Amino acid sequence: MTSEANILDPLQIAETWHRQGRTVALATVIETWGSAPRPVGSHLVIDGEGNFQGSVSGGCVEGAVIAEAADVIQSGAPKILEFGVADETAWRVGLSCGGRIRVYLERVDG
Amino acid sequence: MDIATLQTLNSARAARRASVAVTDLATGRTQAFVEGEPLTPEWYAAISGALRSGRPTLAVVGERSLFINVHLPPPRIVVIGAVHISQALAQLAPVAGFDMSIIDPRTAFATEERFRGVELIADWPEDVLPGRPLDRYTALAALTHDPKIDDFPIRAALEGGCFYVGALGSRRTHAARMERLRLAGVAAEDVDRIRAPIGLDIGAASPAEIAVAILAEIIAALRNREVGWGREAS
Incomplete structure (x- = not known):
């Protein structure tokens, strides 16, 4: 293993960013319905300035998750976000595939 | 977290x-x-x-x-033998999401030119494997037919709990191999885990087709494996 974090590995990146003194939030897909683009367990990692790596969808809802991450980094309280065609917010941010997903968003502490 | x-x-x-x-x-x-x-x-x-x-x-x-x-650790394939089938398998395996490496002490076979872009180790399995042990998330395919090269890694793969152990060779070759392994002290149920003749039975004829049959068999083993490490705390 190299000391350089693999750019495709959000958990490694989360650890590296934390070590660099950046504030970090971690988003995890915890449930999917229908044709969700990324499977349960997928991660998106976001720092306090809105930089991110990884994905929880095919790029449809990342923007909304990143916006929520700022709150979670501030407060430290985890959140569960839901996106899908039945949800007005999700309709706006648009899961074009028609699936629904639930995303757990938490701060990396310590 | x-x-x-x-x-x-x-x-x-x-x-x-x-x-x-x-x-x-x-x-x-x-x-x-x-x-x-x-x-x-x-x-x-x-x-x-x-x-x-x-x-x-x-x-x-x-x-x-x-x-x-x-x-779970990403699955990988270790191939013993830098043979024609391995050349095709080396192209297919990454497409299906497997890391792959090839071990063969015969330097005439294990050449950079034949295996560009593939991890290729021109050394005896006895010398290579102790430094990079086979584990439960590894598939081993022994493709040389040569007991001097194949038998050691097959035993190491059975001991290491590889999710797939396949060996090339006719039924007669494999019968002789099973006999050797049993005499060497490998448990009968372990010997029975070896897939031979190697590969799903799709009537494969060419080296590339045999590579497809092997990869398909490895995928079937991966998706049907039991993963749990299962101890309950007392």
Whole structure:
């Protein structure tokens, strides 16, 4: 293993960013319905300035998750976000595939 | 998640050990369990179920809503023999998501030109494998037909619990191989785990077709394996 974090590995990146003194939030897909683009367990990692790596969808809802991450980094309280065609917010941010997903968003502490 | 838990998960992943992260969705507390460690008794059933399937899942245990994320080491294929079939397999394996490496002490076969872009180790398996042991997330395909080269890694793969152990050779060759391994002290049920003749029976004829049959058999073994490390804490 190299000391350089693999750019495709959000958990490694989360650890590296934390070590660099950046504030970090971690988003995890915890449930999917229908044709969700990324499977349960997928991660998106976001720092306090809105930089991110990884994905929880095919790029449809990342923007909304990143916006929520700022709150979670501030407060430290985890959140569960839901996106899908039945949800007005999700309709706006648009899961074009028609699936629904639930995303757990938490701060990396310590 | 606290940083210590994240570090535990990343270390386990780097060391190719299975791990799970169990998050209590009400409190936000996440606990990591690494392969071989005892599991919390009340969560045992849910965690071992997720491990067996290899799929992360939501679970309700008692009053608590849990999310169980599963981190299994990425599967890899170790091929013994830098032969024609291996050349085709080396092109197919990455497409299907496998890392692959080839070991063959015969330097006439193991040439950079024949295996561009593939991890190729021109040395005896006896000398290579102790430094990079075969594990449960590895498939071993022994393709030289030569007992001097194949037998050692086949035994190492059976001992290491590789999810797939396949060996090239006719039924007669394989019967002789089974006899040798038994005489060498390998348990009969382990010998029976060896897939031979190698590959799914699709009537493969050319080296490339045999490579497809081997890869398909490896995928079938991967998707049907039992993963759990399963000890319940006392």
